[in-house]
Amino acid sequence: MKYPCYLLFFLTITCSVNSFSQGLIAKKSNFTRQDSLRGSITQERVWWDLTYYHLQVNVNPDKKYISGKNTIQYKVLSAYQTMQIDLQAPLTITKVTQDGKELKVIHDGNAHFIKLIKNQHTGKTETVIVHYQGNPKEAIRAPWDGGFSWKKDKNGNHFIATSCQGLGASVWWPCKDHMYDEVESMRISVTVPSDLMDISNGKLESIEDHGSTKTYNWYVNNPINNYGVNVNIGNYSHFSEIFDGEKGPLDMDYYVLKYNLEKAKKQFKDAPKMMKAFEHWFGPYPFYEDGYKLVEVPYLGMEHQSSVTYGNKYMQGYLGRDLSGTGWGLKFDFIIIHESGHEWFANNITNKDIADMWIHESFTNYSESLFLDYYYGKKASSEYVIGLRESIGNKSTIIGDYNVNKEGSGDMYNKGGNMLHTLRQLIDNDEKWRSILRKMNKTFYHKTVTTKQIEQFLSTETGFDLTPFFNQYLRDVRIPTLEYSIINKVLNYKWTNVVDEFKMPIRISINKKEHWIYPSEKLKKMDLESENSEIEIDPNFYIYTKN
Numbered sequence: 001m002k003y004p005c006y007l008l009f010f011l012t013i014t015c016s017v018n019s020f021s022q023g024l025i026a027k028k029s030n031f032t033r034q035d036s037l038r039g040s041i042t043q044e045r046v047w048w049d050l051t052y053y054h055l056q057v058n059v060n061p062d063k064k065y066i067s068g069k070n071t072i073q074y075k076v077l078s079a080y081q082t083m084q085i086d087l088q089a090p091l092t093i094t095k096v097t098q099d100g101k102e103l104k105v106i107h108d109g110n111a112h113f114i115k116l117i118k119n120q121h122t123g124k125t126e127t128v129i130v131h132y133q134g135n136p137k138e139a140i141r142a143p144w145d146g147g148f149s150w151k152k153d154k155n156g157n158h159f160i161a162t163s164c165q166g167l168g169a170s171v172w173w174p175c176k177d178h179m180y181d182e183v184e185s186m187r188i189s190v191t192v193p194s195d196l197m198d199i200s201n202g203k204l205e206s207i208e209d210h211g212s213t214k215t216y217n218w219y220v221n222n223p224i225n226n227y228g229v230n231v232n233i234g235n236y237s238h239f240s241e242i243f244d245g246e247k248g249p250l251d252m253d254y255y256v257l258k259y260n261l262e263k264a265k266k267q268f269k270d271a272p273k274m275m276k277a278f279e280h281w282f283g284p285y286p287f288y289e290d291g292y293k294l295v296e297v298p299y300l301g302m303e304h305q306s307s308v309t310y311g312n313k314y315m316q317g318y319l320g321r322d323l324s325g326t327g328w329g330l331k332f333d334f335i336i337i338h339e340s341g342h343e344w345f346a347n348n349i350t351n352k353d354i355a356d357m358w359i360h361e362s363f364t365n366y367s368e369s370l371f372l373d374y375y376y377g378k379k380a381s382s383e384y385v386i387g388l389r390e391s392i393g394n395k396s397t398i399i400g401d402y403n404v405n406k407e408g409s410g411d412m413y414n415k416g417g418n419m420l421h422t423l424r425q426l427i428d429n430d431e432k433w434r435s436i437l438r439k440m441n442k443t444f445y446h447k448t449v450t451t452k453q454i455e456q457f458l459s460t461e462t463g464f465d466l467t468p469f470f471n472q473y474l475r476d477v478r479i480p481t482l483e484y485s486i487i488n489k490v491l492n493y494k495w496t497n498v499v500d501e502f503k504m505p506i507r508i509s510i511n512k513k514e515h516w517i518y519p520s521e522k523l524k525k526m527d528l529e530s531e532n533s534e535i536e537i538d539p540n541f542y543i544y545t546k547n
Helices: 033-039 258-267 270-282 334-341 358-376 378-391 414-427 430-443 451-462 467-475
Strands: 048-060 065-076 082-086 092-098 104-108 111-115 125-134 147-152 158-163 185-193 197-199 203-209 213-220 232-234 236-245 248-257 292-296 308-310 349-351 447-449 481-487 490-496 506-510 513-517 524-527 535-537 544-546
Touching: 033 111, 082 125, 092 104, 185 197, 197 213, 232 248, 232 292, 236 258, 236 270, 236 292, 248 258, 248 270, 270 292, 270 334, 270 358, 270 430, 292 334, 308 334, 334 358, 349 358, 358 378, 358 414, 358 451, 378 414, 414 430, 414 451, 414 467, 430 451, 451 467, 481 535
Parallel strands: 048 185, 248 292, 292 308, 349 447, 481 544
Antiparallel strands: 048 065, 065 125, 082 111, 092 125, 104 111, 147 158, 158 232, 185 213, 197 232, 203 213, 236 248, 481 490, 490 524, 506 513, 506 535
């Protein structure tokens, strides 16, 4: 079959991006001092290493008001006397102490510089306590704009949740708000009215009854990124099951509004299915000690570590829609599958700088197709990921700006997933591909990483120099175009629209027989049996063609 000029395989490129992939991407190009303070590893951050948080928060739903403190334990890496802590207005720091002594704080927008009195000695472990209060930013369109969601359920009960990816955890609690340094463990104590429950990360240690209020104490036994910490408050029902996983029994707990209990028991059957498929592809669930939770919230959902939030209205697909347009997207609950996939890619393997957020979103986008692959086969998986191409914009690059807290393009979702699908074709061995994904989660277990580290790992494991491949798909908006023609029984072909040294091989069929060809920017030739030979380009490669 011969393709007309610039036909993209089985789709039409549009400039629109679906609402999910464009949601968290802030459109900004003029950066400020505040962006640098938020997004860079400042001198006031680099000298100390987080070891433990104890976040204590009192939530007053009627006044949309919170107050509390964060006990911050850290190890001194090099002697320095000023510490940066982040907290966003309108919240205010009321007091900071170390060893009982109140400390001076210099405020610079959302960055707060604590002047330490005690000499900080390399290798020592120290603690500061930061007290704060106020009416936190209210999320208008959670999870995309972030903050507190102060809602009511249909019975008039308070229904409250936090979400803060991109915006930062400092929108609701004081912390070292940069992705590079994850706290090693954490305790979260949330006090709420006694008729409500708080569900946060990790395992529930205890509930303290104070009469009109209750305090829920949660403990996170594993490293956790700041935006993964959450508070979910509601009139919840609870049910649970034990999943027989690769590392043994895994607690899977579900918290839903009481009137949705029966719907949840049916819809949440996707959760153990997800766990089975993803442990197959990616290796053991990364947080056995903390368990897995799915928690109903008044917004769409988010990948909060061991406390995945859910608001997909108990519908298949994305709020009842198939984002791929193929029908396969209605075979699963998008939020359960996608947000849980982030437990491996975002919570286990975490970007050091949000500019590299594709590491979270591209792999998790592709996890949706791997879920389909596990249950419905490779054809379903391929059709789904190819169908997602319609919403790729190719207007700006997938990698964002470093050191200013700026993500890249929303194409990190569907284009990133298609990039990985293309890489799978190059490997041409699904067991090897699976072993690479599993080894990746083992090699970078509970670590923060850079794009370069992931590129180098994949180049090493595949045996290919993938530098031009990633330069093309991550750092350029052009899509490789295979130009070809048949003249006098000779197939002429070459790459155009490509970065330097791009020489990606591609699988084609000639008269239904499979061949690999090795285009470059220089014209290459291949003898054919007939002038009328039928040429088909494998649609699993994310490229354009020009005949």
